[in-house]
Amino acid sequence: xxxxxxxxxxxxxxxxxxxxxxxxxxxxxxxxxxxxxxxxxxxxxxxxxxxxxxxxxxxxxxxxxxxxxxxxxxxxxxxxxxxxxxxxxxxxxxxxxxxxxxxxxxxxxxxxxxxxxxxxxxxxxxxxxxxxxxxxxxxxxxxxxxxxxxxxxxxxxxxxxxxxxxxxxxxxxxxxxxxxxxxxxxxxxxxxxxxxxxxxxxxxxxxxxxxxxxxxxxxxxxxxxxxxxxxxxxxxxxxxxxxxxxxxxxxxxxxxxxxxxxxxxxxxxxx
Amino acid sequence: xxxxxxxxxxxxxxxxxxxxxxxxxxxxxxxxxxxxxxxxxxxxxxxxxxxxxxxxxxxxxxxxxxxxxxxxxxxxxxxxxxxxxxxxxxxxxxxxxxxxxxxxxxxxxxxxxxxxxxxxxxxxxxxxxxxxxxxxxxxxxxxxxxxxxxxxxxxxxxxxxxxxxxxxxxxxxxxxxxxxxxxxxxxxxxxxxxxxxxxxxxxxxxxxxxxxxxxxxxxxxxxxxxxxxxxxxxxxx
Numbered sequence: 001x002x003x004x005x006x007x008x009x010x011x012x013x014x015x016x017x018x019x020x021x022x023x024x025x026x027x028x029x030x031x032x033x034x035x036x037x038x039x040x041x042x043x044x045x046x047x048x049x050x051x052x053x054x055x056x057x058x059x060x061x062x063x064x065x066x067x068x069x070x071x072x073x074x075x076x077x078x079x080x081x082x083x084x085x086x087x088x089x090x091x092x093x094x095x096x097x098x099x100x101x102x103x104x105x106x107x108x109x110x111x112x113x114x115x116x117x118x119x120x121x122x123x124x125x126x127x128x129x130x131x132x133x134x135x136x137x138x139x140x141x142x143x144x145x146x147x148x149x150x151x152x153x154x155x156x157x158x159x160x161x162x163x164x165x166x167x168x169x170x171x172x173x174x175x176x177x178x179x180x181x182x183x184x185x186x187x188x189x190x191x192x193x194x195x196x197x198x199x200x201x202x203x204x205x206x207x208x209x210x211x212x213x214x215x216x217x218x219x220x221x222x223x224x225x226x227x228x229x230x231x232x233x234x235x236x237x238x239x240x241x242x243x244x245x246x247x248x249x250x251x252x253x254x255x256x257x258x259x260x261x262x263x264x265x266x267x268x269x270x271x
Numbered sequence: 272x273x274x275x276x277x278x279x280x281x282x283x284x285x286x287x288x289x290x291x292x293x294x295x296x297x298x299x300x301x302x303x304x305x306x307x308x309x310x311x312x313x314x315x316x317x318x319x320x321x322x323x324x325x326x327x328x329x330x331x332x333x334x335x336x337x338x339x340x341x342x343x344x345x346x347x348x349x350x351x352x353x354x355x356x357x358x359x360x361x362x363x364x365x366x367x368x369x370x371x372x373x374x375x376x377x378x379x380x381x382x383x384x385x386x387x388x389x390x391x392x393x394x395x396x397x398x399x400x401x402x403x404x405x406x407x408x409x410x411x412x413x414x415x416x417x418x419x420x421x422x423x424x425x426x427x428x429x430x431x432x433x434x435x436x437x438x439x440x441x442x443x444x445x446x447x448x449x450x451x452x453x454x455x456x457x458x459x460x461x462x463x464x465x466x467x468x469x470x471x472x473x474x475x476x477x478x479x480x481x482x483x484x485x486x487x488x489x490x491x492x493x494x495x496x497x498x499x500x501x502x503x504x505x506x507x508x
Contacts, residue, residue, distance in 0.1 A: 020420075089385070092386040093387050096317060117384060120383060122379055123378055123379055124378055124379065124380055144502075181317075189375070189388075189391065190374075190375035190394075192294075222295050225294075226293060229377060231379070232295070233298065233370070234298075234464060234468040235392070235464040235468070236389050238389065238391055241389045242389070249467065252467055252475045253467045253469065253470050253473060254473070256470040257470025258363075259295050260299070260469070260470055
């Protein structure tokens with residue numbers, strides 16, 4: 001077998017391709033956590049519709065660096081929609097007009113000549129580090145308050161030794177797809193972290209391994225999200241509509257159900 | 272060359288004012304007090320329909336509410352129990368709402384330059400200010416129809432006369448209709464939200480709960496609005 005050089009791709013006739021888009025970006029620039037921020041307008045040209053939103057921001061940053069300007073700070077890591085690092089408000093919607101992560105949003109969702117507003121997640125528990133990058137460690141502290149199961153580590157046990165009904169494992173898995181990106185908080189009119197916490201409570205609460213700590217988990221995680229300064233849930237549904245993983249409002253009802261049961265059983269949050 | 276960007280690890284954080292009571296507990300208080308008030312609204316709506324049986328029946332019903340159980344019970348026993356229940360519910364409902372409102376404000380001190388809502392219903396958007404307007408309306412409503420001080424027929428009139436006099440005034444009727452429509456929207460989101468808060472919703476029930484909330488709110492408010500409609504169209508005078 002011979003491996004041919006990929007010459008075919010470069011021989012494609014580009015003249016028939018649609019020309020790239022010219023866009024006006026209004027980007028939130030903020031020098032540091034305590035600095036005052038403002039929207040700054042930039043132009044980018046010849047943006048391919050096949051670029052991801054982050055690649056478009058890379059183009060902007062290269063342009064800014066060449067001009068001797070400070071590049072726009074934004075968070076990102078895997079760029080394949082599974083790590084939860086990226087996320088900005090795009091035209092007033094968390095992760096933009098498609099229900100996906102910012103890295104998986106493509107520029108074909110926009111038209112030539114569009115103006116795009118780009119802002120960081122806004123919530124006091126998510127302070128801006130710089131520009132579009134926010135500190136989401138409040139989520140880590142909610143997880144530390146109860147989003148785990150205590151098991152001895154060692155060799156992985158036989159998977160079939162504890163049976164889990166298919167219905168439960170499916171629902172638990174749906175909730176476990178939460179990547180902790182923070183879009184729920186960003187989209188919520190109350191800046192509530194309820195969907196995030198509810199996804200964790202649902203995911204662990206449906207599994208047999210999650211039962212021993214189930215009551216303490218829910219009271220401590222709810223207490224921690226209040227302590228962090230998130231708002232309260234008013235069941236509006238903006239969170240679920242913005243969630244790149246489509247975590248449902250059902251998880252919130254389940255959290256409330258678990259919390260009521262836990263309080264009745266006498267569980268109280270650790271102070 | 273270009274500058275190196277330093278990202279500070281220790282972000283200066285303003286310690287958030289700690290919520291003393293769990294936000295979910297406040298929601299439970301809001302749901303339970305809301306359900307109590309909803310039960311009252313059903314009874315009140317059915318009671319109002321006595322107006323279609325004529326002045327005597329309506330006034331008699333009003334009198335009955337004040338004397339039920341006599342002489343075994345002192346006068347106004349039933350009304351006093353209802354009044355205490357309602358005052359406690361209203362205060363609890365408002366306490367929970369105001370403290371969650373403040374918590375939400377603290378959670379997002381800087382608002383977005385651009386924010387688009389995709390899932391928010393008009394009903395859920397108007398819960399807070401709608402609630403304030405409904406509370407103000409209730410004050411006026413009691414002064415108008417219970418005490419009569421804000422009524423064209425004054426304090427010496429029968430309940431039936433006060434009702435007819437109030438709805439023959441176009442301004443009072445418009446206020447009533449607007450407030451009741453706001454109340455209907457408040458209930459539409461409230462019923463759904465209470466179901467969630469009390470942990471009784473799930474993916475399968477979600478549509479049913481929402482459909483029930485809309486149907487229930489519409490029917491209840493229609494039950495209230497037939498009364499001013501009857502006065503305006505001369506069926507009741």
